[in-house]
Amino acid sequence: MRYLKAVATLKIDQGRCTGCGFCLNVCPHEAIALDDEKAAVQDLDACMECGACAKNCPAGAIAVQAGVGCAYAIINGLITGGPPDCGCGEGGKTSCCS
Amino acid sequence: MFATDSAVSAGDKTRGVLARWGIGRARYRVLPGLYSLGSPAQDSPVFVSANYKLSFDVLRGALAGLDAWLLVLNTRGINVWCAAGKGTFGTEELIWRMAVCDLKAVVRHRTMILPQLGAPGVAAHEVAKRTGFRVVYGPARAQDIKAFLKNGMKADRAMRTVDFPAAERLMLTPVELAQALKYFLGYAALAALWFLGFRHGNLGGLLAQVLPILGAVLTGTVLVPALLPWLPPRSFALKGWLAGLLWAAAAAGLWHAKPLVWLGQVLALPALSAFLALNFTGSTTFTSPSGVNREISLFARPMAVSFLAGLALLVAGGL
Numbered sequence: 387m388r389y390l391k392a393v394a395t396l397k398i399d400q401g402r403c404t405g406c407g408f409c410l411n412v413c414p415h416e417a418i419a420l421d422d423e424k425a426a427v428q429d430l431d432a433c434m435e436c437g438a439c440a441k442n443c444p445a446g447a448i449a450v451q452a453g454v455g456c457a458y459a460i461i462n463g464l465i466t467g468g469p470p471d472c473g474c475g476e477g478g479k480t481s482c483c484s
Numbered sequence: 485m486f487a488t489d490s491a492v493s494a495g496d497k498t499r500g501v502l503a504r505w506g507i508g509r510a511r512y513r514v515l516p517g518l519y520s521l522g523s524p525a526q527d528s529p530v531f532v533s534a535n536y537k538l539s540f541d542v543l544r545g546a547l548a549g550l551d552a553w554l555l556v557l558n559t560r561g562i563n564v565w566c567a568a569g570k571g572t573f574g575t576e577e578l579i580w581r582m583a584v585c586d587l588k589a590v591v592r593h594r595t596m597i598l599p600q601l602g603a604p605g606v607a608a609h610e611v612a613k614r615t616g617f618r619v620v621y622g623p624a625r626a627q628d629i630k631a632f633l634k635n636g637m638k639a640d641r642a643m644r645t646v647d648f649p650a651a652e653r654l655m656l657t658p659v660e661l662a663q664a665l666k667y668f669l670g671y672a673a674l675a676a677l678w679f680l681g682f683r684h685g686n687l688g689g690l691l692a693q694v695l696p697i698l699g700a701v702l703t704g705t706v707l708v709p710a711l712l713p714w715l716p717p718r719s720f721a722l723k724g725w726l727a728g729l730l731w732a733a734a735a736a737g738l739w740h741a742k743p744l745v746w747l748g749q750v751l752a753l754p755a756l757s758a759f760l761a762l763n764f765t766g767s768t769t770f771t772s773p774s775g776v777n778r779e780i781s782l783f784a785r786p787m788a789v790s791f792l793a794g795l796a797l798l799v800a801g802g803l
Contacts, residue, residue, distance in 0.1 A: 387648060387768075390718050390775040411639075412603040412621055414646045414769065435772040436569070438603035452604060453569070453773040456766020457720075460773070460780055470773070472566075472766065 394433035395451040400424045402447035409439035409448060485585070488519045490548035492541045500538050505658045509561075512537045516558035518585035522551035526592040529633070531622075532578065533599070534559040534567050543599075546626035550633075553591065557581050565769070568605030575610050582615055597637070600624040600644060601769075646769045653709045656767040661705040664760055668694075668701050678802070692745075693802045696735040700753040703731045704760025709767075720771070721783040724761025728754030745801035752794025755787045762787075 396417065405423040410416075418439060419428035425447070427433075437452025459472035503509040516535050521544055530553040533543045540556060547554075557577050559567035567573035582588070587596075598606060600621045608619035623632045623643035632639055672694045679690035704724045708715065715723040732753040736746050762779055765771040 387713050387770055388718060389771045390778060393774040393778050394772050395774055408608065411644070412600065414600060414624055414644065416641070416645060432770075433772060434770050435774060436604040438568075438600075441605070441607050442603055442609065444609040451774060455569075455768075455771050455773040455776055457762045457776050457780060458766055460776055461784065464780070464784075 388431055389434070391431050394430050394435055395449075396427055396430060396433045396435065396439075397449045398425050398427055399447045399449070400426065402445045404445045404447075406444060408442050408444070412438040412442050414438070485590075486515065486517055486519045488521050488544055488554065490521060490544050490546075490550075492545040496537075496541050500541060503538055504655065506662045511561070513561040514540045514556060516556050516581060518587065518590065519554040519556060521547055521554055522549075524551040524553050526590070528552050528591070530555055530587065530591060530596045531598075531629075532557065532596055532602070534562065534564045534573055534602075536561050536563045536567075539563045542626045543629075546629050550630075553587075555581060555585065555587065555596065564599050565601040568602045571605055573602050574605040575607050578606055578611060579614055582617070588616070594618060595620055595637075597622045597629075597632075599626070600639065601646075648712075648769055650710060653712060653767075654706075657706045657709050657764075659767070660760060660763050661701070664701045664705055668698060671697065675802070689802065692739045692741070693798065696732070696739065696749050696753060697756070697798075699731050699735060700728055700756045701760065703727050703753075704757035705764070708757065708761040709764050719779055719783075720765050721758045721762040721779050721787065725754045725758035727761070728757025731757065742801065744797055748794045748797030748801055750794070751790045752798060755791035755794065758783065759787050759791070 398418070403424045405420065405425070407420055407425070409418050409425050410420065414436065415429070415432040415434060417427060417429045417433040418425050433450070434455065435450050435452050437450055440448040440450050440452065453470060456472055459470040462472065463470040499508065499512065503512045513535050514537050528551045531543060531547070532555045533540055535556050535558055543554065557573055558581070559572045562570070562572065564573050594616055595618045597620050601624055603621055606619060611617060611619050620637050621639065622629060623639045624646050628643045632643055675690055675693045679686045679693065683689060708724050708727050711727070712723070715726060717723050717726065732749045735749055735753065741749060762783070765776045
């Protein structure tokens with residue numbers, strides 16, 4: 387299954403990439419591949435912006451606007467003017483996080 | 485330190501199903517800390533998990549026959565995937581929990597196995613630098629853990645990648661359905677008061693008023709997730725709108741609505757299904773926040789206007 391085309395914000399700075407390949411290990415959708423010893427985006431539309439690659443890149447070579455991906459949280463954020471928040475967790479009124 | 489085992493009882497399973505419907509979910513937790521499963525020794529593997537009991541039960545169930553340590557982080561009762569996104573299943577909590585439980589004195593090796601879906605919250609290189617422990621990301625699904633161990637702690641392609649089969653999709657539908665039904669029941673109660681009270685037991689009128697809407701709720705929350713790969717648009721709102729339009733056409737045939745009510749249904753039902761289907765993006769493992777943002781900026785206003793206008797016509801038609 388594929389989601390909207392060309393919206394994901396995943397970017398790799400190949401100048402900083404050391405080719406360790408850890409990002410390939412943590413990507414659940416094989417969006418990244420090693421290309422000539424450097425990580426490269428091979429399938430942008432497969433990226434769900436979970437941020438695992440950026441978080442686990444020792445060289446800080448990956449940037450992605452990771453965040454809560456549920457519509458409920460984003461609409462909540464728009465209404466309250468704050469960041470996306472689904473309200474799950476301590477003191478939360480709803481519980482969508484199953 | 486706590487002791488646990490791999491036996492997931494019938495009671496655990498029942499409470500797990502209830503939690504999926506939102507019943508007792510917020511309290512469905514285990515205490516954070518270090519658990520022993522079987523008779524682990526200093527060289528037994530360490531698995532890290534969340535303190536949502538459903539996550540904990542899936543992990544320990546998958547470890548039947550093994551001796552292992554389970555390090556349970558305080559994710560405020562939220563599953564690994566959502567908690568990693570929020571940062572509660574994260575580098576700081578992990579390092580702190582390791583220190584509290586004195587993990588380095590409990591095991592001789594320096595390796596921890598984390599679920600792959602926890603990777604958005606934990607920086608493995610940070611953990612290694614600050615604690616000396618190596619973080620290995622295990623398979624995305626707990627049921628692959630034994631194969632992962634046999635494979636020399638390497639998750640192969642199939643273990644790493646997530647698909648989203650029908651059974652998994654349907655397991656996640658009760659959350660949205662339960663939330664939506666609360667609003668629906670409020671509406672149905674008002675309609676019942678009107679049709680059965682003020683209209684002297686007009687049951688046919690009541691059913692014609694509420695069943696099309698109930699159908700749109702089920703379309704958006706259950707039918708769209710079930711048919712996800714077969715509904716052509718990539719946008720979840722459009723998937724829901726399309727399915728809702730088909731339902732509106734069916735409803736028009738079933739209840740022979742007058743033109744005013746029919747117009748109300750065409751405006752309200754697809755919009756409602758579209759909104760509920762869009763909410764299902766929160767349950768998937770392939771939708772990006774940027775994509776959901778795009779959908780909301782495109783469709784939120786049209787959906788709201790169409791739904792409210794349609795509802796007004798439906799109410800007017802019922803009076």
